[in-house]
Amino acid sequence: MVSKYTEVDMTQPLVTLGICTYNRAASLCQHCLAALEKLTYSNYEIIVIDDCSSDKTQDVLHEYKEKLNRLQFFRNDKNRGLCYSRNRILEKSQGEIIVFFDDDVSIFPSCLDEIVKAYLQDSAALFAWGGVYQCHGSHDSNKLTFGSGSLFSMRRIVANHFRFDTNIRYFKTYCCEEHEFARRVQRQPGKIIQIPTAKANHYQAPAKNRAWRGLGGDLNYLYEKAKHGSILKYYQSLLIGIQYTIDCIIFKHKVEKDYYQHYYREAVHSFHQVLLLLRDGKFLIASKYLFNIIVDVPIRALIKRRIEAKQADKFRQLFASADNIDLQSEFVQYSNFNTKDSRELLVDIERTSIK
Known part of the structure; x- marks a missing residue:
């Protein structure tokens, strides 16, 4: 010892x-x-x-x-x-x-x-x-x-x-x-x-x-994807999410496989999640979640992407120069x-x- x-x-x-x-x-x-x-x-x-x-x-x-x-x-x-x-x-x-x-x-x-x-x-x-x-x-x-x-x-x-x-x-x-x-x-x-x-x-x-650990985990994962993916496709996924929500709730259609295989899967499901929260009376949580997916996640991801790209460049330069x-x-x-x-x-x- x-x-x-x-x-x-x-x-x-x-x-x-x-x-x-x-x-x-x-x-x-x-x-x-x-x-x-x-x-x-x-x-x-x-x-x-x-x-x-x-x-x-x-x-x-x-x-x-x-x-x-x-x-x-x-x-x-x-x-x-x-x-x-x-x-x-x-x-x-x-x-x-x-x-x-x-x-x-x-x-x-x-x-x-x-x-x-x-x-x-x-x-x-x-x-x-x-x-x-x-x-x-x-x-x-x-x-x-x-x-x-x-x-x-x-x-x-x-x-x-x-x-x-x-x-x-x-x-x-x-x-x-x-x-x-x-x-x-x-x-x-x-x-x-x-x-x-x-x-x-x-x-x-x-x-x-940890009451909202599931929602938080989805947003964390979505944010990470947005850092390394296209912000344009991110917003396209939100639009697809509107169609997904209509299919699920209004028309009660069976959900197509393509929805689940989408790169920004959490974004596609986001409006459906908001409606579920509203149905359960979680108005404050629903509004916060909606703000995060529309504004906070993509903006923070875009800013952080640039910062981390500089960090990675400095690392690669030092790594390449080291014998x-x-x-x-x-x-x-x-x-x-x-x-x-x-x-x-x-x-x-x-x-x-x-x-």
Whole structure:
């Protein structure tokens, strides 16, 4: 077991552990932070972002500050959502590898060892999913699942150029944001991998603000498609949606297959969804949903597309100019320095050079 007094092995790459939390003090204490006391990897930092919790989260963090002396925690001035909090971690992190996991997740003692090993062995890997056991949920707890925001990681080069999209927050639903991030990374040189030996238990603590999770998830997905598709076709899909609604509700026709196979499927179904909400007396939700699909989603998607295109261009230019992005080679420049100040200086220089 690695205690807070254990000597750090500076020949190992520095790993940043990023945790975002909101009103889950119990699981944060019982599952998440408790597991970090058992890590076998020594060279890491912990950054926790509290998204303006109203429970005892701050008390838990102050308590664990005494147990984990590499723990830093910060509190948002108001509830800003998961993507905003994850971006704060990317900005504050110093690690060559950044590992994200949720506040209701307990990572295994060897988890960081396995993640670092995988990146060292595969120089083309930019982003990795860890293996998660879904405990007390609908899945088989003895079967590893992948592609979950519960446990994933990335190289420093990715963290320096990409950010989580804070527009993915419709109806306070933050699902799909890590997948959208990963898909943007996957469009670049390099690849995404799975690391079956990097494991964690996910205890699925309850969360607030999920009453309209289905609507929010559809809008998030629609927004992502709009970022990478045609806005003109987006509005054409809305017009097709009017015909779809007439067929379903007025004429009660059987819905044709083409409606379901459309690229902007959520847009085609949107007016039908609005009418269903109105039928159920959800007038405020219906008006908000209507505004989102007609105005908010396409405008935000168009603006963000341009911003992210510039980020991707800078990344590709740096990637193309690098002779080797192998983590071991990257780490050599750090291993010759023995102080934390020197390590931070090199990271600052690298960040400045790529802006």
